[in-house]
Structures are given as C-alpha cells and as structure tokens.
C-alpha cells in the first residue's frame with residue numbers, strides 16, 4: 001500500500017506491488033482472431049464523501065477515458081427492490097434472482113436505468129438511503145451486480161471505475177488502484193444531506209461479510225481532505241501513466 005500525500009510519483013511507482021499485468025488483451029470480431037486491443041482499467045475505491053465520483057470524473061477527463069460509477073447499480077437495484085422485497089444480509093433468495101431475471105438494470109453516465117427508465121434524483125431519495133446498506137450486503141444482489149459491472153467494464157475496455165470493491169473484487173487486475181480517504185469532519189461537511197447516516201453506511205460497508213469496503217493491498221491511499229483537486233488529479237494521472245508504461 002502506498003501513500004500519495006508527500007512523495008513523488010516515481011517513488012510511489014517503485015513501491016507498488018504488482019499482482020497482475022493490469023492490461024487485458026481482448027479479441028473482437030466473429031472469427032475470434034480479430035483485432036487485439038489493450039485495455040487499461042483504473043480503480044478508485046473509498047467510503048462515501050471521500051470524493052470518488054469527483055476524482056474519477058476529473059481523472060477520466062484528463063486521461064480521455066470513460067468513467068463508471070458502480071454505486072449507481074446498487075442505488076438502482078435498491079430503488080427497484082425496495083418496492084418488492086427487502087433482502088436480509090445472508091438471504092440468498094429466489095425472489096431476488098427472480099427480480100433480476102425480470103428487470104433490466106444499467107448505468108449510463110451519472111444515471112441508473114431500470115427497465116430503460118432513467119433514475120436520477122430517486123437514487124438519492126430517503127427510500128433508497130433506508131435500504132441501501134442492506135441491499136448492498138446481500139450476496140445475491142452482489143453476485144448479480146458483479147456480472148453487470150464486469151460486462152460493462154469489458155465493454156468499455158479502458159475506463160476509470162469507482163466504487164467500494166473495484167480493486168479488491170470487481171477488477172483486481174486494474175492497472176492502478178486508488179483508495180480515497182478524507183477526514184470524517186470533511187466528509188460530513190461534503191455530505192450535509194446524509195448526515196450521520198453516512199457513518200452508519202460506513203460501518204455496514206466495512207463490516208459486511210461479502211466484498212466489504214477495504215484497501216486493496218496494492219492500492220495507493222490518497223488523502224483527499226485538504227489537497228486541491230487540480231494537484232491531486234495531476235499526481236494521480238502521473239501515477240496511472242507510470243503504471244501503464246511499466247506493464
């Protein structure tokens with residue numbers, strides 16, 4: 001694990017432990033022999049209010065890559081499931097599989113799509129906030145969303161992906177992994193509408209049995225409490241380029 005706070009990208013790069021190439025060769029074309037393209041996935045994980053979406057958006061723009069906010073899958077499913085069935089953490093129910101079999105969940109930009117209907121403000125509603133942690137802890141929900149996330153990342157090819165378990169579970173071979181943190185006071189100030197519910201979600205996200213929020217062992221921990229976004233993005237961009245070159 002590294003820290004981005006005070007050291008230069010070159011030193012940081014030397015401290016990275018390599019677990020995979022981070023570059024995936026994908027074949028396109030019906031023959032199976034088609035063009036070989038290389039993809040570069042950047043993973044950004046961290047707790048709520050640490051700045052993941054903001055940083056992912058800015059980093060993706062700088063690197064000219066698309067971004068994917070995986071929290072939107074969980075919020076969209078929480079919205080859909082909350083009107084049907086509330087899953088217990090360890091409940092691997094047929095009901096949930098059935099729900100997924102009969103509904104189409106997708107993410108496009110910063111909106112979730114449920115059966116083609118765009119959900120935006122709904123995803124930050126009280127109804128979603130109340131069930132989000134419970135839905136996110138359910139193993140069936142996680143398994144079904146994991147399939148969607150991986151399919152979307154494979155489709156995008158190269159992208160910046162943010163969430164809770166991207167570097168540890170969804171895409172462990174990401175070329176560069178960041179784990180964002182920010183002081184609690186700062187996070188609460190940045191998320192006034194959520195208040196102390198943020199703490200509750202932190203606790204549930206980090207202690208759930210399936211794919212808990214944790215720092216991947218080869219991730220850079222980035223403190224986003226005080227640094228300006230411009231400085232942070234420039235450093236992170238340098239690191240991604242260094243990592244991509246070394247693969």
Ligand SMILES: Nc1ncnc2c1ncn2[C@@H]1O[C@H](COP(=O)(O)OP(=O)(O)O)[C@@H](O)[C@H]1O
Pocket residue numbers: 046047048049050051052053054055190191224225226227228229
């Ligand atoms: N370095 C920063 N300086 C100032 N504001 C920031 C910084 N990083 C994030 N923010 C702000 O904090 C809020 C929460 O950030 P967000 O990206 O939504 O966090 P997350 O996706 O981790 O929940 C947003 O309003 C964002 O503009």
Ligand SMILES: Nc1ccn([C@H]2C[C@H](O)[C@@H](COP(=O)(O)OP(=O)(O)O)O2)c(=O)n1
Pocket residue numbers: 046047048049052053070071072074075132133136162163164165166201205
């Ligand atoms: N990769 C992910 C992304 C989100 N989740 C769950 C857990 C989170 O509390 C909710 C909402 O995620 P989201 O990224 O929208 O939340 P924040 O903007 O970080 O507060 O979804 C997850 O379990 N795994």
